[in-house]
Amino acid sequence: MQPLQEQSTSSLQRRDVFLGLSLTEFWERFALAGLKSILTLLLIEELIPQSRSIFGFDLLRAFLDWAADGATGPLALASQIYGFTNALVYLSIPVGGLIGDLMLGRRGSVLTGGVSMIAGLLLMVSIIGFLPGLVLFAAGTGLLKGNLSVQVGVLFENETQRRRAYSYYLIFLNVGVVFGPLAIGTAALLAGWQVALGLAAGGLAIGLAIYIAIVSDKYCTVDFSANSPRALLGREKDVKDPGKRNATMRLCGGMIATYLCFAAYGQIANIVLVWSQQRVDLSIGPWDIPVGWILALDGLVTILLLFASQAVFRHLSKRGTEIGPLTQIGLGCLICAAGYLVLAFGGNAIGGKVPLLLLLIYLVLVDLAVVLVWPSGLSIAASLAPKGQTGLWVGLFYLHGFFASLWVGWIGTHYETMGSTAFWLVHSAVSAAGAVLIAVSLLFTALARHDAYAITTSA
16 A cells, blocks of 8 residues: 555645646746737837936947848847847756756756846836846746756656646646736736836746745655656657667757747747737727737637647547657648738738738637647657757757747848838748758658668568
């Protein structure tokens, strides 16, 4: 009876720790998504006109003017700042994980990251400290998020449990994406942007309190070591290739295609918001939808599509049809490309104000792309990484946000000169290039398997 009791206790502890980690992630995403939903418009409408009062802004403007080849308008400048902020968030995720490995530990890194995010938001409320606060917030986000993700991954002993846990974790994340822009966008609209930033800081404080109360209490009684014997026994390979070169080709192809898809998708929180405010009829009867709520709708649609896609995959599996991760990434890239074609041709053909339905179609397409690409890319990184380099490749996977943010910020500076149709067509082409890369990877994989089979049968 004792082993069963110990097993039951361990399961309950893991469940409680997972819940604490997921709730902490919810509040982290609540603050991050809420800030992103107001950042570009906040810079354009409030901060850039009084930029002389912001510490370090003149130096930043000089650098960005040089980097953007003279694209110095408020929209171009705001887009650049938005892009660099997001790039810093994603770049700091693998760095934060390394700090957790070598210096502060997981709990220390999460708590330090959360405190840094709160301090950054409070510093941003004072206009003079907006830029230093933004940097502190972005760096703290990477420190917190990178170590939360690692803790979730090492909670479970086998790949099936781990994938299921990450699926639920993704739901908590996207619920934060829904409620963050709703609450913070509404606060900015009704009470001002300083109150909105204070609300984000309050949400993070709640998240840290949950982490301390639930996770820290039970942390020492659960084996979090990724190198424990039980964890090592549970590392199963879902994708098997005939040779090391074949696996490396699939890994690199899948990662690059993921980067390309997210480079297109990432514009949803930047110029898509500006375009929507200018061109989309956001009214429902007498009520105008706040433009920041588009990101909340983005998160809600992602959650619904996540449930729907899993139901479809289970149905196909029962019928003996399995869609591999590379194929899912390729399909996601094509669907994302189709979403930007909707913006390019739909908005251009209609003229004047674009109906809300067109924006909703775009959201469904690009969110379906994320549902297909994100879990598949992470699965490939974990399954096909060379021995002893899984952590490195998972960290490289998360860098899709870093490169996407740099691209989103840079290409956003050319929106006004390119025009909306050409701008969206470029994004469609970027994502479509990912689908082409996947097709090439699948072709070479099939040829490699054929050659390996031919050699085997000839021998």
